[in-house]
Structures are given as structure tokens and as C-alpha cells.
Amino acid sequence: MITALDVCGLSVQRGERVLFRDLSFRARAGEAVALVGANGAGKTSLLRAVAGFITPAAGRVSFEGARDADEARRAHCHLLGHLDGLKTSRSAREEVVFQARWVGADAARALAAARRLGVERQLDLDVRRLSAGQRRRIALVRLIAAERSLWLLDEPLAPLDLAARALVGKLMSEHLGRGGLILAAVHDPLPIAARTVQVGA
């Protein structure tokens, strides 16, 4: 379990362009951090650097409570990008069950989480027939099904309606209450109390 995330002097460069320089913050268990900044400021790149996909030009990301960064990322991180990662040709049930089993839960927990997110009636439909908001709910199922301490979320609320935003806010508070951490790139404010970190500019 990750007890703290430490971002220290981080600089990320894409090609010739420096997105942000010398960014430092620390998030402890039970804390949510909202990353704000203009479009293209590097919020997504910061999330991907924390997830280990992008090698930073300078600085480092470290996780407390895990053996090493690789173990932290593989076993204690949920990354939900702005793409939902769902196969349009498969049924929602196949996708939630696969995603949940892939991150260490089982089918029963996946279905319980789907019920929690209010998508149990959509499970037998192909993903291509679902709306953007329904797809996002389906993509959120794995976060609830498998307990992992650090949530890395990229615009998690964008396609969701008001009821779903309230629900996700509730799920986020429960996650923080269990000692989880949330790092979310947002334009709209998060529905929970969160510290704001400005990215870029």
C-alpha cells in the first residue's frame, strides 16, 4: 500500500518543448490533489510520468510504502486516462470482468462494483452502443472492484452527469477514508476537498 507520493523537482519535456519545470508536491494517504492548468500545460504528461510511461527530463517521482517504484505502479496504482480503454466490439460485462481480473479482483467484485456505479443494466450491451458517460462509468468499475491505493485520474468527471459526479465524489471520499490517494487532472473542481497544484505557466 502506498502511504505517500513524492514528486520532487519534476521537469517534463516533450520533444523540444518544456511543459513544466521544477514541480514539487507531496500527497499523503487520505489526500486528494487536483492538478489544474491550461490545455496543453502538461497535466496528462504529469500523470503519465507518475505512472512511469514518460521519463522526466529532471527530478523524480517516489512512492512511500512500496518496495520500489515498479511494484508501486504495478500493484498499487489505478490509471484512468481520458480514453476509457474499452473495446467497442465487446460487451460491457466482458470488459469489466477482464479489467477487474487484470488488476487483481474477481468477476463477483466487478459485478458488485458495476451495480454500485449504476451500470448493471448496461452490462449486456456492446460497448459501442453506450454513451460517453456510460463508458466512463464502466471504466470506473475497476477502481471500485480492485482496491489500489493511488488513483491517477485524467478528467475523470468530464462526460458524467450531475448524479454520476455526486456518486464519484462519494466513491472518492470513501477511497480517501480508507487511506487512499487521488491525483486528478481537472478543469471542473473535484466534488471533494482537494489541494490544488498548478501545472505549467
Place this chain on the structure above:
Amino acid sequence: MSALWALVEREISLAWGRGGGPLLAVGFLAAVTTLAPLALGPAPGPLAAVAAGVTWVALALASLLALERLFERDFEDGALDLLALGPLPLEIVAAVKCLAQWLVNGAPLALAAPIAAIALGAPVRAALLIIAVSALGGIAFAFLGGTGAALALASRRGGLLVAVIVLPLLIPPVIFGGAAIGGFEQGLPWLSGLALLGAYALAAAALAPFAMAGACRNALS
């Protein structure tokens, strides 16, 4: 372990659904088998002489058909992020994808290949060897095609790139397999061709996952 099985099930189901699944590859083989006599002339002599070779080349190309987009869909819809952050290393994920591809496309092709070759005039006694060669060759083709597909990620006109990267790598297994079948038909030593093909397939299966995982990580960064 549960994650591995979940991945295997998913990849088989995706390979089955992707672009018509095995029907496309086997259909391509059947089309070549039907067209070859029309182009080469119906005389059984010359046709029988090239039957196994034509089948073998058709099989090599057919097994590449479905591979072009092996990683692309996962890359485009964000699923590759999830696969990269899972409990298994990307090398294993890539190997599972190629093996599922082989199981769904390569194995049916290996069973269809002797039928195609015999229809063109190859001797019936070569059927078992053709199955063995096709099955082994299919493993090599799946892993090489997967490497091309991974390298082409995040580049426009990736399909062309796959052909350029993969074609030279396909030459050795095509030669070894052709030598095994040709040698057997003419009563020459053929075991060495089969052994070399097997060695090549094993080397591809052992090395290609590292190339695929590296290419995927590069595309994700």
C-alpha cells in the same frame, strides 16, 4: 495467475473477432489456391510441382493479414495503458497476444494448408509434414508480425512499415519450410529444413516479446 488467464481469454476473444477471425486467413488461403491454377494453367504437371510452394507462400501472407493491428487498437483506445500497468510485464502480454493470434489464425491455417496443397496436386503423403511446417512457421510469422505491428505503433502509414520491417525477417522461415516440403516430395533429406524452421520459430518466440514490449513502451511515452 488469474490475471494471466483473464488476458488469455480476452486475447483469444479479440483475435476471434478481429477482422473476421480465422475465416479471413483461411479464406485468403482458399482464394489463392483457387486462383493459382487459373493463372498457372490447368496442366497437372507444372501445377503439382509448385503446389506446396504456392501454398506455403500464401500461408505466410495469410498469417500476416490479421497481425497489422495487433497492438494498434489497444493503443488507440487506451487499453495499452491498462495492460502496461498490470501485474504481468509487457513482454508476457505481447507473447500472449501473439500466441492467441497463432491459436486463432495460425492453427486453423495449418489444418487448411495440406488441403490446399493437395488440391493443387501435392502428394497426399506430404500432408502431415505440411501441417507440421505450417504450425511451426505460423509461430514464427505471428511473433515477427507482432514485432512489426508494435514497431509501427504511433507512426502514420504503419501498415507499409510493417511490410518493410517484417518482410526480410520472413525470408528465412519461408526458405526453411520450403526446403523441408520440397525435399520430402523429391525424396531428399528434409529433416534439417524442419529443424531449422523450428529453431527459427523458437528464437522468434523468445526474442520478439522483448522487441514488442520495448516498442510499446516507446509508443506509450
